[in-house]
Amino acid sequence: MRRLRTCEFRVSIFCRPAETYRMGCKPCWNLFKRAECLMMSCAESGYHALLQSNVSCVGQLCGSSRTTTLRVRMDSPMATASCVKLQPCKKAAVIAAFHVSGIVSGASQWDGPDPKPHRQMAVVPQHHFLNLRLREVPRRFGTLARLPNQSFKEELRDSELLLAELQEKADSLEEKHTLLLRRVRRAERDRDVAVQRSAEVEVAVRQLREEAAPVIARFMESEACSEDLVRLKEEMAACKEELAEGLPKLAELEDDEEFDKEETSRNTSKPFERLEARMSKQRWQKEQTAGKPLAIHQRVRQRKEAEKAECAGALAQLEAQHTEEVWVVAMAVNGDGGGGEGGQGLGSGEAKRARRGYWRDGAVLRAVSLLTTLHKQDLSPSFAAPEHGEIREAQGSSPEVRTPTETRRRTAFVSLATEDYGRGALVMSASMRTRLPEDVDVVVFSDAELAVVPGVSVRELEDLPKVSPPQQAGEPLMPHFRFCWRKLGLWALEEYDVIFYLDSDMLAVGDVAGLLDFLPEEGQLGAVPSCECWRSESCTYTLGPREGLYVNAGLLCFRPSMLELGKMREALANWTFSERDAQPNAAHFFPEAMPFAEQDFLNSFFRGRIRPLPSAFNALQHAMKNPKHMAALELEKCRILHYVMGKPWERASRVDEDVADLRALWWQAWKDNASKACLHPRWERHRVHAALPLFLVKDFVNVEGEASLISEIYGEELKGRWTQLRRRRLMCLGGVPHPDGAICEDLPQAIFQLGSNLVRVGATEGPPNQCFINHYSPGEGIDAHCDGPQFHPEVAILTLEGPALLHFGLVEKKAYPHLPPRFEVLLEPRSLLVMRGEAYNLYVHRIDHAEAETTRDGLEVQRARRRTSLTFRRLAHVKLESKDVKGEAERLGRQAQWRWFATQLSEFD
Numbered sequence: 029m030r031r032l033r034t035c036e037f038r039v040s041i042f043c044r045p046a047e048t049y050r051m052g053c054k055p056c057w058n059l060f061k062r063a064e065c066l067m068m069s070c071a072e073s074g075y076h077a078l079l080q081s082n083v084s085c086v087g088q089l090c091g092s093s094r095t096t097t098l099r100v101r102m103d104s105p106m107a108t109a110s111c112v113k114l115q116p117c118k119k120a121a122v123i124a125a126f127h128v129s130g131i132v133s134g135a136s137q138w139d140g141p142d143p144k145p146h147r148q149m150a151v152v153p154q155h156h157f158l159n160l161r162l163r164e165v166p167r168r169f170g171t172l173a174r175l176p177n178q179s180f181k182e183e184l185r186d187s188e189l190l191l192a193e194l195q196e197k198a199d200s201l202e203e204k205h206t207l208l209l210r211r212v213r214r215a216e217r218d219r220d221v222a223v224q225r226s227a228e229v230e231v232a233v234r235q236l237r238e239e240a241a242p243v244i245a246r247f248m249e250s251e252a253c254s255e256d257l258v259r260l261k262e263e264m265a266a267c268k269e270e271l272a273e274g275l276p277k278l279a280e281l282e283d284d285e286e287f288d289k290e291e292t293s294r295n296t297s298k299p300f301e302r303l304e305a306r307m308s309k310q311r312w313q314k315e316q317t318a319g320k321p322l323a324i325h326q327r328v329r330q331r332k333e334a335e336k337a338e339c340a341g342a343l344a345q346l347e348a349q350h351t352e353e354v355w356v357v358a359m360a361v362n363g364d365g366g367g368g369e370g371g372q373g374l375g376s377g378e379a380k381r382a383r384r385g386y387w388r389d390g391a392v393l394r395a396v397s398l399l400t401t402l403h404k405q406d407l408s409p410s411f412a413a414p415e416h417g418e419i420r421e422a423q424g425s426s427p428e429v430r431t432p433t434e435t436r437r438r439t440a441f442v443s444l445a446t447e448d449y450g451r452g453a454l455v456m457s458a459s460m461r462t463r464l465p466e467d468v469d470v471v472v473f474s475d476a477e478l479a480v481v482p483g484v485s486v487r488e489l490e491d492l493p494k495v496s497p498p499q500q501a502g503e504p505l506m507p508h509f510r511f512c513w514r515k516l517g518l519w520a521l522e523e524y525d526v527i528f529y530l531d532s533d534m535l536a537v538g539d540v541a542g543l544l545d546f547l548p549e550e551g552q553l554g555a556v557p558s559c560e561c562w563r564s565e566s567c568t569y570t571l572g573p574r575e576g577l578y579v580n581a582g583l584l585c586f587r588p589s590m591l592e593l594g595k596m597r598e599a600l601a602n603w604t605f606s607e608r609d610a611q612p613n614a615a616h617f618f619p620e621a622m623p624f625a626e627q628d629f630l631n632s633f634f635r636g637r638i639r640p641l642p643s644a645f646n647a648l649q650h651a652m653k654n655p656k657h658m659a660a661l662e663l664e665k666c667r668i669l670h671y672v673m674g675k676p677w678e679r680a681s682r683v684d685e686d687v688a689d690l691r692a693l694w695w696q697a698w699k700d701n702a703s704k705a706c707l708h709p710r711w712e713r714h715r716v717h718a719a720l721p722l723f724l725v726k727d728f729v730n731v732e733g734e735a736s737l738i739s740e741i742y743g744e745e746l747k748g749r750w751t752q753l754r755r756r757r758l759m760c761l762g763g764v765p766h767p768d769g770a771i772c773e774d775l776p777q778a779i780f781q782l783g784s785n786l787v788r789v790g791a792t793e794g795p796p797n798q799c800f801i802n803h804y805s806p807g808e809g810i811d812a813h814c815d816g817p818q819f820h821p822e823v824a825i826l827t828l829e830g831p832a833l834l835h836f837g838l839v840e841k842k843a844y845p846h847l848p849p850r851f852e853v854l855l856e857p858r859s860l861l862v863m864r865g866e867a868y869n870l871y872v873h874r875i876d877h878a879e880a881e882t883t884r885d886g887l888e889v890q891r892a893r894r895r896t897s898l899t900f901r902r903l904a905h906v907k908l909e910s911k912d913v914k915g916e917a918e919r920l921g922r923q924a925q926w927r928w929f930a931t932q933l934s935e936f937d
């Protein structure tokens with residue numbers, strides 16, 4: 029029979045004051061629980077004593093005392109193989125484990141099997157600040173019993189001395205550790221500053237390049253002007269000679285009747301003006317004999333303006349009765365500039381005669397019928413480019429206009445954007461999206477992650493085949509023109525019937541749907557003539573479309589075709605300088621081969637197949653301010669602005685006062701759209717752990733989007749919706765999780781919009797119907813929890829205003845050895861965390877109730893004045909969808925559900 033003796037011993041547990049638990053009573057709670065287990069297993073006499081000592085120990089520990097004594101009385105052999113474990117939080121962790129097994133009066137009297145030392149015993153490391161003064165206890169449990177009771181006091185004294193020593197060592201180690209950490213942080217800060225500086229320098233260099241670009245362009249222009257200057261100087265010299273000769277004859281010339289008629293208003297009393305008059309007369313005489321030189325041309329234009337004005341009245345009269353004919357006449361009038369490609373339409377002699385007949389005689393109806401006939405015979409309205417800015421608003425009035433379904437089937441407005449053009453692409457695509465029918469796709473191809481508004485898709489640039497420029501293409505005028513060769517890959521998008529390509533530095537300001545009336549035929553290229561004033565006297569804007577016009581490639585319209593793409597590739601492979609010579613002035617101004625890259629190529633390749641579009645659809649910002657075109661490119665008439673050269677979003681462009689008003693339009697569009705935009709993430713790049721479906725997307729919404737959400741959340745409408753929990757405020761929107769199934773309600777518009785965006789960008793599979801908004805003040809967090817089975821296992825958390833560290837812990841570590849047991853994710857403002865599948869089901873997550881945190885990498889995270897998070901989920905059980913909640917009864921039912929849920933929450937929190 030075993031003889032048992034009461035055995036009493038003390039355990040000193042040392043807890044450093046500096047490491048006092050920051051998290052309240054949690055560690056004590058653990059100790060208490062464990063001790064309770066121990067006592068349970070003791071069952072017999074030592075039970076109460078142990079409970080008492082543990083409870084008091086807990087109290088002391090919490091009070092940050094340095095030493096705690098556990099007084100344990102054991103009477104029973106049942107008190108075996110138990111473990112006391114302290115597991116407080118974070119770095120202050122004290123893990124203590126010790127056995128109280130084998131506490132019997134003597135080993136010789138213990139005839140049971142040798143108790144095995146607990147594994148935890150061996151792994152308790154020094155730096156866990158534990159001083160477990162049970163001396164030999166770890167080795168052989170039997171020896172514990174041999175500890176003489178009377179020496180306990182001595183032992184305790186020794187222990188305390190040793191504790192003090194260890195404490196000192198630990199302190200100095202801690203100091204060293206802090207010192208090293210500080211050094212690391214300093215080094216990191218230095219590195220960050222260096223990185224920042226290099227980024228700033230890069231930006232400055234880029235800005236300088238961009239600032240220099242217009243100067244270079246102007247320099248080139250001025251070079252071109254220098255020839256004109258020489259010519260003018262020569263002319264002046266000739267004039268001076270004439271002046272010397274001409275003055276005596278001036279009086280007699282003044283009698284000239286025809287001349288007087290033209291020049292009556294001029295004052296010829298002063299010698300220089302008289303010379304002017306003389307020269308003017310000579311010019312006039314020359315004009316009379318030499319066909320249509322400048323002055324006559326001007327007069328003809330004046331007359332034409334008068335005719336137009338006269339015609340406008342007549343057209344208005346006709347409009348009611350002859351809508352269709354009026355349109356044809358309008359085409360004729362507006363296309364006055366010339367014949368366009370192939371001399372169709374108004375360029376033909378017949379049409380001109382008809383027009384003249386009409387204008388001069390006022391025989392409106394005759395002209396209408398004649399023009400209608402001509403139009404039907406040989407005018408192709410799709411080719412007759414109306415004058416700038418004058419595009420029909422209405423569709424369907426002409427027989428040539430396609431029906432809406434036909435035109436809009438498989439049509440896409442497409443753009444390409446590098447990261448630098450991200451903001452441009454956002455504004456451009458948003459301005460298009462709001463003005464186009466829904467069945468027209470708006471797509472941006474990019475190799476960067478772009479933020480776009482709902483309804484715009486972002487596709488991989490890699491989806492487009494690459495087309496190599498010819499070797500002789502040389503350096504383009506601007507380095508970024510090199511990227512534009514990627515446009516040619518758009519011809520491969522055969523899933524569309526028609527593509528309208530737009531540069532991402534454009535902005536729709538008018539009805540762009542009108543473009544859908546200008547569908548090109550197979551093999552044609554629709555584009556707007558470029559303003560060539562800077563390098564040619566015969567600018568298309570001034571003179572109207574003509575043979576050999578040169579178009580701007582900012583807006584292109586074509587039918588995609590792999591065949592055409594193949595031909596382009598072939599042409600590029602065999603490209604020679606002679607191709608370039610076809611372009612007006614190209615060789616003269618640019619000795620290098622293709623200064624405008626793909627634009628030069630497209631002009632050569634589609635020569636004779638280019639269909640000029642109205643310039644209102646591609647109004648170049650500087651051309652709009654050029655006095656020569658101002659009338660044609662009035663802002664009110666423009667549909668699409670094109671910010672060539674200085675981009676509105678670039679600092680360098682701010683100095684350009686000429687176009688300040690146009691830049692302001694762009695900024696207004698930015699303001700209107702930026703807050704609706706969300707990033708289109710390429711998901712794999714954002715995976716937090718290779719083994720888990722967990723993604724963190726930084727800057728998912730931009731600053732504007734964040735501000736607009738915050739004003740919605742804290743606005744009047746949702747003011748009364750907050751519930752104060754013990755340690756945070758909560759708002760439940762959408763459905764309330766309830767065992768009977770949720771009775772849903774509509775999400776507020778901005779929240780709903782964001783939820784839809786989550787599906788659009790592939791963050792969630794279905795549109796979320798539920799959103800918790802959490803409001804945390806500093807020091808507030810959320811206890812470890814699993815979102816649970818009442819939701820589909822996917823959740824998206826958007827963080828606004830302030831950061832937090834979200835801790836994840838795997839619940840069953842042994843069952844999933846391939847998964848990380850614990851990790852943390854830093855949620856920065858405007859970031860989106862998406863958690864699915866295993867990340868949702870197998871882990872608990874929590875945010876500490878702290879005012880500041882330190883990441884594993886030593887980064888200090890200071891909580892902001894407020895952190896607002898939006899947790900989007902889909903309820904697994906829905907009793908009534910929001911659309912079915914009609915009556916008061918349902919609404920009251922929903923409120924009751926919420927009240928029930930709130931009580932659950934407050935118990936949990």
Ligand SMILES: O=C(O)CCC(=O)C(=O)O
Nearest residue numbers: 800802810815825897899
């Ligand atoms: O606020 C957060 O980031 C976490 C919220 C959360 O876990 C929850 O609402 O279930």
Ligand SMILES: [Fe+2]
Nearest residue numbers: 813814815873
């Ligand atoms: Fe959660």
